[in-house]
Amino acid sequence: MTPPFQFYRSLAPWAVHADASRGRLHAETEDKSRSPYQRDRDRILHSRAFRRLQYKTQVFIFHEGDHYRTRLTHSLEVAQIARSLARRLRLDEELAEALALAHDLGHPPFGHAGEEALNASMRSHGGFDHNAQSLKHVTQLERRYAGFDGLNLTWETLEGLAKHNGPVRSPSGYIAEYDFRHSLDLGSWPSAEAQAAALADDIAYNNHDLEDGLRAGLFTLEEVAALPLPREALDEVKIQHPGVSPDRLAPEMVRRVIGRMINDVVAETSRRIEALDPADADGIRAAPRAVVAFSQAMDDANKAVRAFLFERMYRHWRVNRTMGKSKRVVQMLFQLLHGAPQMLPGHWREKAGAPGTPASARVVGDYIAGMTDRFALEEYERLTDPSVPG
Structure with missing residues (x-):
């Protein structure tokens, strides 16, 4: 049983409450000074997988500039938005933050291009999915504790990672494998905290990609202003700050759009909760649809930005060139290491077994998925250039 944290009395009845947590797979004595979800957040922050996000691509590879988002800065921005949503909706902020910080741990190097290449390489061995890989990192691949593999996070955090995008009706791969030994109730909706973290990801992703795309010169502010939501924010800035310099317009636009989106989510979610009238967190899980959501008007505006x-x-020729080269790096790494797993370092070599086997494919996939962009490029050189020391 977890300690009774006094500050949880301010949470909504339908929030996740720490004193009702389903606990951890491996029993531990809980910390009297931190809630279980604070401990989860701290374990994620101290994990190796989280540190590696610093050199993993969001859209632009690390050498293209210091001011573009990485997976690490994106995760931190998602966490801030998730906390804002959780606070206003009277949800557990620490659980929402933990899920936001962990949601991208499974991404391979080079962003979505790297994931596409790794999924194609592993297609005959079950494929690759970054959501399942995030769960695998925190339940198996992290090697920090003497008593267990992974981080031994609470059931609620694992549930949110596995199904933050909604119920998983037909689980496969590692999610199905893990659920078999530690059920995460995959057929139901996740907690409101997990839904808030997922929506925070959408809010951060589109808005910050707009800002990075403007910085990179892929499109102009005038072109962005053709979109209804950014146009409203830009008009507001120009009225309040006439003559504002162009370099301040984009960040002002982004922060105002984020504020509008958060307000919209809070209003729509409040309407849905009032209609549902859930008694507790399980009432959120049993709902017929997502409870934390955009209004239809905001969802349409967000889809216009995404399009x-x-x-x-994402289809710009400069981005396509970089992503094309990145895919070839990932494909070649998989081909070489799957065919000759004896080239893997340390414990990876011991786990891989014989060349070309399903076991080898999964281990090589895990090894590549954990790479940063920088390490993947260096490993590619070590494996393909005889003049580079192994």
Whole structure:
């Protein structure tokens, strides 16, 4: 039983409450000075997988500039938005923050291009999915504790990681494997905290990619102003600050759009909760649809931004060139190491077994998924250039 934390009395009845936690897979004595979800957050922050996010691509590879988002800065920004949503909705802030910080731990190097390449390489061995890999990192791959593999996070944090995008009706791969030995009730909706973290990811992703795309010169502020939501924010800035310099317009626009989106989520979620009238967190899980959500108008506006980014940023020829090269690096790394796992270092070599086997494929996939962009490029050189020491 977890300690009774007094500050939890201010939470909504339908929030996740620490004193009702389903606990951890491996029993531990809980900390009297921190809630279970604070401990989860701290374990995630101290994990190796979290540190590696500093050199993992969001859209732009690390050498293209110091001011572009990485997976680490993106995760921190998602955590801030998730906490804002949780606070206003009277949810558990620490659980929402922990889920936001952990949601990208499973991403391989080079962003979505790296994931596509690794998934294609592993297609005959079950494929690759970064959500499942995030769960695998915190339940198996982290090697920090003497008594267990992984971080031994609470059930609520693991549930949120596995199904933050909604119920998993037909689980496969590692999510199904883990659920078999430690059920996460995959068929239901996750907690409101997990839903808030997932929506915070959407809010941060689109808005900050707009700012990074503007900085990179992939499109102009005038082109962005054709979108309804950014246009409203830009008009407001220009009225309140006439003559403002162009370099301040983009960040002002982004922060105002984020504020509008948060306000919209709080209003829509409040309407849905009032209609549902859940008695507790399980009432949120049993709901027929997501409870934490955008209004229809805001969802349409957000989709318009996403469509713009897809066409003008993710398909831009400069981004496509970089991503094409990145895919070839990942594909070659998998081909070489799967065919000759004896080239893997340390305990990875011991786990991989014989060349070309399913076991080898999974171990090589885990090894590559943990790489930073920088390490992947260096490993590629070590494996393909005879003049580079191994």
